[in-house]
């Protein structure tokens with residue numbers, strides 16, 4: 503079973519990640535991983551932290567001579583900002599009373615986390631609950647994608663809304679050449695460059711007001727075989743696993759598959775994706791085999807991939823750290839009313855989150871891909887994969 507664990511604090515020395523049960527023989531493309539890490543750090547609306555960090559992966563184990571060995575793959579991503587936090591993050595030095603934080607920020611893990619672990623300094627919670635952890639997840643997703651590329655499985659994502667500036671993206675194909683080009687050119691990773699300007703204006707307004715804003719993300723994966731995941735047990739369902747992967751990303755508040763929430767508003771005859779068979783490979787540009795004309799189900803039926811593009815949509819809430827004292831809170835030591843403290847923060851991190859969503863989706867797909875085609879080495883997986891008829 504493919505799994506991964508991460509450790510590390512936002513201002514600690516760095517992030518450590520272990521990926522277990524990753525097969526041997528995968529040629530590691532470090533540039534591809536670092537490119538994804540860089541994308542996670544970019545985007546209009548991000549704060550000063552991203553100017554300090556230039557995330558790079560450093561493998562510690564499980565990769566030798568450029569290929570995975572089958573042993574646990576572990577890697578380190580350094581926090582450059584640690585240089586500025588050495589004293590405060592020291593493993594042994596006592597924490598001075600006056601530096602301890604006891605005013606929880608609403609919308610963060612601060613309140614429940616410090617009560618749960620009995621901590622008298624909220625920094626012990628916020629350092630780990632921070633979205634800095636998503637750098638690890640992006641690298642894991644990139645490593646999974648390097649494996650899946652051997653089978654032409656590809657991923658894409660876009661920002662389809664910032665606040666109320668929304669793109670009509672119900673039937674969007676994120677692999678379309680023009681759309682891909684626009685996403686690449688857009689500082690917000692938006693496929694519609696006119697709407698991008700309105701979205702930037704909204705982010706500027708939020709920044710001036712010391713406020714923050716969220717948005718909508720769509721991510722897709724194409725060229726999947728039929729039958730990843732299973733209908734036989736609740737925890738074997740592909741859509742359930744994807745929901746867990748994506749919902750566990752900081753600030754993601756909804757996960758929709760296909761039409762998602764919108765499926766509640768249309769009739770069955772219009773929602774279901776009728777099934778067709780193409781026995782002439784030249785016909786309609788479709789490969790020989792089964793296909794659909796619509797993809798309202800988002801490529802998943804009965805907890806399994808059905809061979810169509812898997813399409814997910816997530817809502818990201820507005821970032822909880824605000825630059826003006828809008829939010830009421832209390833001092834956990836005294837119960838006295840307070841205003842939430844101000845910390846260096848992003849105004850909008852939806853473009854960065856779209857890269858995290860794409861990566862988390864890649865992990866879920868890779869998990870079920872290995873479950874179905876399993877194997878200790880790439881050669882073994884290829885034997886299993888190509889032995890199954892894909893028509």
Ligand SMILES: Cc1cc2nc3c(=O)[nH]c(=O)nc-3n(C[C@H](O)[C@H](O)[C@H](O)COP(=O)(O)O)c2cc1C
Nearest residue numbers: 610611631633752753821822823847848851854855
């Ligand atoms: C890429 C990314 C960047 C984020 N940047 C910030 C930030 O700068 N400031 C902040 O307060 N929250 C930020 N968040 C959101 C918080 O980490 C998140 O809201 C918090 O950990 C509480 O988790 P929850 O919203 O899932 O309940 C970011 C989230 C993501 C995915």
